[in-house]
Amino acid sequence: MIRVIALVALFCSTVSVGAEAAGEIASGCSRASLQATVEKYLEALRGGNPSLMPLARQAKYTENRNEVPLGKGIWQTPLTVDFHRSQLDVETCQTFTEIIHTSSDRPHVIGTRLKIEDDRISEIESLVAGKDDWLFNATDYLKYSSQEKWDILPAEMRRDRQTLLSAANAYFDTFGDYSNFSKVPWGTPCARIEGGMYTDRNNDPNSSCTVGMPKDGNVKIINRHFVVDVDMGTVVGFVDFREEKRNPDVHTFRLENGKLRYVHALQVCTIQPNCGLSLPKAKPQ
Numbered sequence: 001m002i003r004v005i006a007l008v009a010l011f012c013s014t015v016s017v018g019a020e021a022a023g024e025i026a027s028g029c030s031r032a033s034l035q036a037t038v039e040k041y042l043e044a045l046r047g048g049n050p051s052l053m054p055l056a057r058q059a060k061y062t063e064n065r066n067e068v069p070l071g072k073g074i075w076q077t078p079l080t081v082d083f084h085r086s087q088l089d090v091e092t093c094q095t096f097t098e099i100i101h102t103s104s105d106r107p108h109v110i111g112t113r114l115k116i117e118d119d120r121i122s123e124i125e126s127l128v129a130g131k132d133d134w135l136f137n138a139t140d141y142l143k144y145s146s147q148e149k150w151d152i153l154p155a156e157m158r159r160d161r162q163t164l165l166s167a168a169n170a171y172f173d174t175f176g177d178y179s180n181f182s183k184v185p186w187g188t189p190c191a192r193i194e195g196g197m198y199t200d201r202n203n204d205p206n207s208s209c210t211v212g213m214p215k216d217g218n219v220k221i222i223n224r225h226f227v228v229d230v231d232m233g234t235v236v237g238f239v240d241f242r243e244e245k246r247n248p249d250v251h252t253f254r255l256e257n258g259k260l261r262y263v264h265a266l267q268v269c270t271i272q273p274n275c276g277l278s279l280p281k282a283k284p285q
Contacts, residue, residue, distance in 0.1 A: 029093040038086050038095050048078035056122040063126050064268045065248045074128050083146050087229040096227040096236040100142045107138035111250040111266050134267035134275050137196025144198040153233045159258045161228050164235040172221040187259030194265040209263050
């Protein structure tokens, strides 16, 4: 009788462990599987052929916050990818890829979020920035983004998911209330790209990302959606400035030792060129 009870207990324990393991697999993705899906997405983009991607049956595509059929928008012609960099969120099975295209008369910088379910893409969300968008300069974006170092961080330089999310939210909150400025984990050096404008052209060891932060505190950042890559120390925020769909934006933050090291900002201007603001005068290099 004792032996029977022991066998039953062992069986139940095995089933329980197996169920927990299955739950862990179901609730997350591996970096390898996410990267493989990103590569298939890039292959499809290069070919201008969405069918080259592993799409879910009801896959949804949005471009600059508007839902469009796959094959329309940026997908209408093949696109040369001159540079790309991806962030992989293994907890939520999402990815973010920064894509730069400069080798035609219609340059673009694209920020794309993929949602993966059962190894198939269920959502594609892209912000496609072009010549009339905020501070746009794809050539400079390519130059500065490609020279930065975004590698997997050693464990001691990483911070947990919530810390990364808190940093991004504090940054966005500062636009609406400048008292949040002190909550942002500013680092030195730190470099920011906005559309193509770069804050650290001379590799200054004392460069800061605080330059240009608005102090009037009247810009609300809404509709926040995040992709987090703990291993890379990055958090990506898809947001809207002021109103839904008015100026859709994506910010990518890189933290090293808990401090901001890089910030990339890409904003699409849906109402007026350069979002209705005057271009700042270029500084001599």
